[in-house]
Amino acid sequence: MIIDCHGHFTTVPQSHTRWRERQLEAFARGTAAPVYPTVSDDELREAIEAHQLRLLRERGTDLVLFSPRASAMGHHLGDRAVSSAWAAACNDLVKRVCDLYPRAFAGVCQLPQSPGLPIDASLPELRRCVLELGFVGCLLNPDPSGGYWTSPPLTDPSWFPLYEELVALDVPAMVHVSATANPAFHGTGAHYLNADTTAFMQLLQGDLFSRFPTLRLVIPHGGGAVPYHWGRYRGLADMLGTPGAAERLLDNVFFDTCVYHQRGIDLLLDVLPTANLLFASEMVGAVRGIDTRTGHCFDDTKRYLDAADLDDDRRTQVFSGNARRVFPRLEARIGAGQH
Amino acid sequence: MIIDCHGHFTTVPQSHTRWRERQLEAFARGTAAPVYPTVSDDELREAIEAHQLRLLRERGTDLVLFSPRASAMGHHLGDRAVSSAWAAACNDLVKRVCDLYPRAFAGVCQLPQSPGLPIDASLPELRRCVLELGFVGCLLNPDPSGGYWTSPPLTDPSWFPLYEELVALDVPAMVHVSATANPAFHGTGAHYLNADTTAFMQLLQGDLFSRFPTLRLVIPHGGGAVPYHWGRYRGLADMLGTPGAAERLLDNVFFDTCVYHQRGIDLLLDVLPTANLLFASEMVGAVRGIDTRTGHCFDDTKRYLDAADLDDDRRTQVFSGNARRVFPRLEARIGAGQH
Numbered sequence: 250m251i252i253d254c255h256g257h258f259t260t261v262p263q264s265h266t267r268w269r270e271r272q273l274e275a276f277a278r279g280t281a282a283p284v285y286p287t288v289s290d291d292e293l294r295e296a297i298e299a300h301q302l303r304l305l306r307e308r309g310t311d312l313v314l315f316s317p318r319a320s321a322m323g324h325h326l327g328d329r330a331v332s333s334a335w336a337a338a339c340n341d342l343v344k345r346v347c348d349l350y351p352r353a354f355a356g357v358c359q360l361p362q363s364p365g366l367p368i369d370a371s372l373p374e375l376r377r378c379v380l381e382l383g384f385v386g387c388l389l390n391p392d393p394s395g396g397y398w399t400s401p402p403l404t405d406p407s408w409f410p411l412y413e414e415l416v417a418l419d420v421p422a423m424v425h426v427s428a429t430a431n432p433a434f435h436g437t438g439a440h441y442l443n444a445d446t447t448a449f450m451q452l453l454q455g456d457l458f459s460r461f462p463t464l465r466l467v468i469p470h471g472g473g474a475v476p477y478h479w480g481r482y483r484g485l486a487d488m489l490g491t492p493g494a495a496e497r498l499l500d501n502v503f504f505d506t507c508v509y510h511q512r513g514i515d516l517l518l519d520v521l522p523t524a525n526l527l528f529a530s531e532m533v534g535a536v537r538g539i540d541t542r543t544g545h546c547f548d549d550t551k552r553y554l555d556a557a558d559l560d561d562d563r564r565t566q567v568f569s570g571n572a573r574r575v576f577p578r579l580e581a582r583i584g585a586g587q588h
Numbered sequence: 589m590i591i592d593c594h595g596h597f598t599t600v601p602q603s604h605t606r607w608r609e610r611q612l613e614a615f616a617r618g619t620a621a622p623v624y625p626t627v628s629d630d631e632l633r634e635a636i637e638a639h640q641l642r643l644l645r646e647r648g649t650d651l652v653l654f655s656p657r658a659s660a661m662g663h664h665l666g667d668r669a670v671s672s673a674w675a676a677a678c679n680d681l682v683k684r685v686c687d688l689y690p691r692a693f694a695g696v697c698q699l700p701q702s703p704g705l706p707i708d709a710s711l712p713e714l715r716r717c718v719l720e721l722g723f724v725g726c727l728l729n730p731d732p733s734g735g736y737w738t739s740p741p742l743t744d745p746s747w748f749p750l751y752e753e754l755v756a757l758d759v760p761a762m763v764h765v766s767a768t769a770n771p772a773f774h775g776t777g778a779h780y781l782n783a784d785t786t787a788f789m790q791l792l793q794g795d796l797f798s799r800f801p802t803l804r805l806v807i808p809h810g811g812g813a814v815p816y817h818w819g820r821y822r823g824l825a826d827m828l829g830t831p832g833a834a835e836r837l838l839d840n841v842f843f844d845t846c847v848y849h850q851r852g853i854d855l856l857l858d859v860l861p862t863a864n865l866l867f868a869s870e871m872v873g874a875v876r877g878i879d880t881r882t883g884h885c886f887d888d889t890k891r892y893l894d895a896a897d898l899d900d901d902r903r904t905q906v907f908s909g910n911a912r913r914v915f916p917r918l919e920a921r922i923g924a925g926q927h
Contacts, residue, residue, distance in 0.1 A: 271659070324643025433737040435789040437820070440794065450777035454777075477847065480879065481777065484879065484886035487875075508817060508819070513855070519851055547820070
């Protein structure tokens, strides 16, 4: 069984995206948002079957942990009410895809964050998605300001209410920023990777998991710069007076395999324990083209893993075992005979 | 011959650091800065011989491109006059070390940047350092705001006066941020690597080198996340409508080898052309401890290169040839019989 832990609904029907535009226009004008449009099942099937479902079948993936388009979360836009309505609309659309293709998609939700807004405001939507919609995880944006990094580190107590809820619900969070409003940063080429690196270092500086020993965080995009600089992090742990802290984080911190060339995947597999790596492609996502060197899509990360030097046990861990452990609510879906 | 292209004067005499503190206190009070203290040659010898020079000899390095402590540049502190006086004091101290040990150190200068200040204000100090003090390069801070990223990308025309001067002087710039004032970012564990990644992506989005074909930029810390995610950058170049642009950047963009474990160095050597890699240790720098796995210092990067699968020609390029080409003003020093 092959589980892709990181897929986004990047191919939403146009009416959904247009509603977001109108919602933000209404906010700017100070008027009420328009009524959310009717999106038919056929529109959703069209959006999914030509893209995610086709790729999933072509590449031999069984199940995608499916979340709203991360770059469109746009937590820096609007206010609490705007973010709340937008998160609900995005999560509902993901839920409908999961219901249309229950064997292929499990939901991961967007939180209605806003810069400066206490994270408590995100908890009702998290609970709704997990308890009512059957979602198995959430995206946590460490920088809802969109590239200005005005929030405190993830180890700050202001985030604790979210962690308490994640622990209570037994769901992990993927630490994933949205689009950047800061022109210094390209989104998928800088801000995403920087956020991954930043989040890991915040966790290394803090002591979050002694307080939340069962909390699990997934750092996407192969962990940003972290595996490549693993020696730096091990050394920084020593300098911070916490030798071994980088390795200890691996009890609670996991990395996906969204690294788009063989050499990078090989390093990831060599440097970090197999138990910490979750197969993912980020498709249809950041990099959509074909690598002329290989003749295959950059984001067809399963090919790199297939070509890597992994025995059957390690392969099973990366392709499904670790995802089932980190996202335990998946078991109910899988165990219900959907696979 | 072995040239380390990235060393900082991190072990400055206390009087130098205390003067900086008093300078900033005076700025806060609105009074004049104190007179810069007398620093004796013996103090400098003591600062250098027990640290940089000892390590350099122990590790078998011949020459270090030596710049002021990057984290102390603090461009976000004070104003134009404060940054100007501080840069001059730091550069003068580096010059004295280079004069005391002319075979071992060549100067790389700090620029007197300030957030929002036109880069033109940095040019007199750059010219002084290169033409009067014999320095061979400079540090360019892409984020003088200290972690808030308020400057436009490096491809913005506001930076062009600096590039024109660098081209005219035939010296490269190492793109290197300073300390972060933003609590979201750890300095050496996040901000430094993020800046490397950000700068490369800014260059990939722009077209700087068609305007400045002989400009050379060095991205430190092994290029941040870039080599590990090289497939992502190749794919993003396609998506930006500039296929091959990542590879073309390598005519002008170089990476150092400050990556503190064997596996990372091996990836760097495999992924990027040898001609783009310059040996460096960042010593005495970011990570000062001993790796208990190897029994050697994390930042003894020469050991990783010695252990890497490199033939003599590639080894010579990385250890000296590339540095001599990228920093051509080194030739005058080396050719003058100092080696």
